[in-house]
Amino acid sequence: MSDTSAAKGKVVVNRAMSLDGFIAGPGDAMDWGGGRRLADFVAPEDIAEIAAATGAMLIGRRTWEVGERMAAEEPSNVDYPFSGPMFLLTHRPLDPPAPEVTILSGDIGEAVTTALNAAGGKDLEILGADVASQCLQRGLVDEILVYLVPMLLGDGIRFSPSGLGTIELEPLSSRRSGDATILRFLVYR
Numbered sequence: 340m341s342d343t344s345a346a347k348g349k350v351v352v353n354r355a356m357s358l359d360g361f362i363a364g365p366g367d368a369m370d371w372g373g374g375r376r377l378a379d380f381v382a383p384e385d386i387a388e389i390a391a392a393t394g395a396m397l398i399g400r401r402t403w404e405v406g407e408r409m410a411a412e413e414p415s416n417v418d419y420p421f422s423g424p425m426f427l428l429t430h431r432p433l434d435p436p437a438p439e440v441t442i443l444s445g446d447i448g449e450a451v452t453t454a455l456n457a458a459g460g461k462d463l464e465i466l467g468a469d470v471a472s473q474c475l476q477r478g479l480v481d482e483i484l485v486y487l488v489p490m491l492l493g494d495g496i497r498f499s500p501s502g503l504g505t506i507e508l509e510p511l512s513s514r515r516s517g518d519a520t521i522l523r524f525l526v527y528r
């Protein structure tokens with residue numbers, strides 16, 4: 340039987356987003372203009388604090404593939420200091436396999452429970468627009484954290500795919516961090 344008394348972290352959809360609502364540009368580009376990465380906009384201590392509060396990540400296959408491509412193109416550019424358990428949602432095996440990630444498939448609720456249980460009482464970060472949308476639709480998300488990047492991208496991947504519907508949020512905080520603004524919202528379930 341699982342220990343329901345253990346402290347649980349929050350389920351957080353954590354996103355860098357342009358002012359016009361895109362989380363990546365055309366072709367999944369995440370350089371935020373002129374080759375700048377998120378770490379060039381946000382104060383390093385804020386990124387470190389948010390990463391330290393994160394105990395595990397649940398990642399969509401497309402996000403994983405974009406991350407792999409970015410790492411291959413620019414291996415020195417690691418802008419998020421996280422080293423905990425990672426769970427990858429996919430219907431297909433990885434080729435080559437990646438021993439540092441646990442593959443999950445199927446019910447999104449079970450995937451979130453598995454990943455949150457591995458987070459050691461810290462937060463679970465949800466990465467990927469499709470995966471986040473599934474989680475929001477099922478009422479599995481506690482908080483949305485947005486790094487608002489001062490940019491209009493004009494086109495690309497939206498925060499959520501169309502059809503998600505209306506979800507009410509409560510503002511928790513909003514503050515400047517470097518050239519970005521960090522917004523936090525509570526998600527009403």
Ligand SMILES: NC(=O)c1ccc[n+]([C@@H]2O[C@H](COP(=O)([O-])OP(=O)(O)OC[C@H]3O[C@@H](n4cnc5c(N)ncnc54)[C@H](OP(=O)(O)O)[C@@H]3O)[C@@H](O)[C@H]2O)c1
Nearest residue numbers: 354355363367399400401402428429430445467468469470
């Ligand atoms: N700005 C930011 O902070 C930020 C953060 C993260 C991602 N992004 C961007 O967001 C984009 C990726 O988001 P996305 O919405 O296109 O894709 P995604 O959510 O990363 O991945 C979707 C894929 O994950 C797999 N999947 C999803 N749910 C599943 C389930 N329940 N069971 C098994 N497999 C499942 C499926 O892949 P298969 O069926 O092919 O296996 C699905 O096509 C990229 O452009 C990335 O750069 C931006």
